[in-house]
Amino acid sequence: MTLLIKNGTVVTAERTFAGDVLIEGETIRDVHPGIAAEPAHQVFDASGMLLLPGGIDAHTHLDMPFGGTTSSDDFETGTRAAAIGGTTTIVDFAIQGRGTKMRDALDTWWKKAEGKACIDYGLHMIVTDLPEAGLEDMDGMVREGVASFKLFMAYPNVLMVDDATIFRALQQTSKNGALICMHAENGSVIDVIVRQALAQGKTAPIHHALTRPTTAEAEAVHRAIAMAEIAGVPVYIVHLSSEDALNQVREARDRGLPAFAETCPQYLLLSLEDMQRMPGFEGAKYVFTPPLREKQNLPKLWDGLKKDNLQVVSTDHCPFCFEDQKALGKDDFTKIPNGGPGIENRLQLLHHYGVNAGKITLNRFVEITSTAPARIFGMWPKKGTIAPGSDADIVVWDPKAEHTISAKTHHMRVDYSMFEGFRVSGNARQVFSRGELIVDQGRFIGGAGRGRYLRRAARGGAWS
Ligand code: URP
Ligand code: ZN
Ligand code: ZN
Numbered sequence: 001m002t003l004l005i006k007n008g009t010v011v012t013a014e015r016t017f018a019g020d021v022l023i024e025g026e027t028i029r030d031v032h033p034g035i036a037a038e039p040a041h042q043v044f045d046a047s048g049m050l051l052l053p054g055g056i057d058a059h060t061h062l063d064m065p066f067g068g069t070t071s072s073d074d075f076e077t078g079t080r081a082a083a084i085g086g087t088t089t090i091v092d093f094a095i096q097g098r099g100t101k102m103r104d105a106l107d108t109w110w111k112k113a114e115g116k117a118c119i120d121y122g123l124h125m126i127v128t129d130l131p132e133a134g135l136e137d138m139d140g141m142v143r144e145g146v147a148s149f150k151l152f153m154a155y156p157n158v159l160m161v162d163d164a165t166i167f168r169a170l171q172q173t174s175k176n177g178a179l180i181c182m183h184a185e186n187g188s189v190i191d192v193i194v195r196q197a198l199a200q201g202k203t204a205p206i207h208h209a210l211t212r213p214t215t216a217e218a219e220a221v222h223r224a225i226a227m228a229e230i231a232g233v234p235v236y237i238v239h240l241s242s243e244d245a246l247n248q249v250r251e252a253r254d255r256g257l258p259a260f261a262e263t264c265p266q267y268l269l270l271s272l273e274d275m276q277r278m279p280g281f282e283g284a285k286y287v288f289t290p291p292l293r294e295k296q297n298l299p300k301l302w303d304g305l306k307k308d309n310l311q312v313v314s315t316d317h318c319p320f321c322f323e324d325q326k327a328l329g330k331d332d333f334t335k336i337p338n339g340g341p342g343i344e345n346r347l348q349l350l351h352h353y354g355v356n357a358g359k360i361t362l363n364r365f366v367e368i369t370s371t372a373p374a375r376i377f378g379m380w381p382k383k384g385t386i387a388p389g390s391d392a393d394i395v396v397w398d399p400k401a402e403h404t405i406s407a408k409t410h411h412m413r414v415d416y417s418m419f420e421g422f423r424v425s426g427n428a429r430q431v432f433s434r435g436e437l438i439v440d441q442g443r444f445i446g447g448a449g450r451g452r453y454l455r456r457a458a459r460g461g462a463w464s
Pocket of ligand 2: 239
């Protein structure tokens with residue numbers, strides 16, 4: 001089938017222009033103004049609309065066992081909500097069980113996605129264990145298109161690994177071209193502070209945030225970048241939350257090091273002060289790691305995005321229902337499952353509070369939500385742009401559509417929204433994934449299981 005999207009304004013990371021988009025099957029064939037419609041073409045009129053490359057959320061946790069429970073969105077509900085919000089690709093995290101092969105985790109996560117994923121998906125591998133044979137296991141993952149690994153400097157006794165493990169993984173990437181993603185917080189120091197707080201009877205959700213100083217994040221970011229520098233490889237810091245941590249990335253980049261970082265909407269739009277205002281146990285809705293920071297950090301993160309010291313905005317979507325999952329920590333904040341929902345709202349929030357507020361340009365909006373993650377994680381130019389040869393993942397974006405974010409109307413399988421009541425202008429009107437119309441006027445009309453696993457290339461953009 002040939003589809004012609006006419007009269008839209010195409011927005012890429014580089015430019016904004018009036019252009020028609022010709023799609024044959026799953027692929028974009030041509031993009032320029034005035035493409036003549038032929039009788040065989042199905043014509044879609046996008047007058048007054050922006051045409052954006054499908055959003056790429058490079059950090060999601062669907063159907064993930066964590067904190068004694070499992071994240072509440074599975075690959076069907078999570079990717080459906082993502083699509084409705086204009087995201088056509090995610091990169092989720094498989095977790096290697098300690099003492100087991102990464103291969104087993106990959107099989108498990110493929111099964112979780114099978115028959116469910118509504119959009120295309122890649123996988124990162126979380127490394128919890130790296131014996132000598134594990135290095136070959138890493139190379140095997142790269143051959144399967146798992147071109148990135150996440151290692152944790154936090155969550156002692158659960159996911160945290162030591163510096164030797166991190167350094168060996170980093171060194172191995174110089175051979176296999178993968179990218180190491182670091183959860184950078186000094187977990188051992190935080191653990192001491194947490195125990196002291198509990199001993200003093202500080203059990204409420206706010207103490208999750210108060211026991212995780214920004215210096216513990218900055219120290220770990222510094223250490224991660226230093227280890228990558230010694231290994232001579234790039235590194236990517238996930239969910240960076242504070243000015244202190246950002247300063248470490250900026251200093252490294254100023255020295256010419258290939259250090260990259262993402263932040264998330266919650267760190268750009270919510271603060272510790274907001275959490276402090278929450279009555280009773282409500283603060284549990286905002287228990288994620290790293291935590292919300294004091295409000296003076298927020299403009300610094302926006303500035304980091306503008307100046308390219310932060311390259312990507314992902315969601316770290318890791319939803320747990322308030323009523324029966326967050327409640328596990330009613331008497332002890334350390335038992336609140338860490339994570340929050342957001343996969344559906346990323347584009348709406350960044351368009352409104354970024355572009356409409358004059359903090360970032362439309363092109364930068366496309367870059368941080370689609371093009372940069374595609375490049376960094378080895379999916380470009382198949383994903384992340386509107387150009388001949390690319391997958392026809394296109395969001396017909398109505399820049400004027402008004403929407404109020406609410407748990408009452410969202411599509412994520414979770415009983416609260418972190419952005420309840422936020423009013424936004426700009427929303428996805430239609431979403432095409434590989435040429436198929438999967439969202440129309442806020443309604444998902446694609447099928448579960450249509451999403452394909454993406455084999456991502458090693459030596460992606462972080463290496464060049
Ligand atoms: O609190 C969070 N961020 N939960 C998800 C796991 C992680 O560290 O990314
Ligand atoms: Zn993390
Ligand atoms: Zn995460």
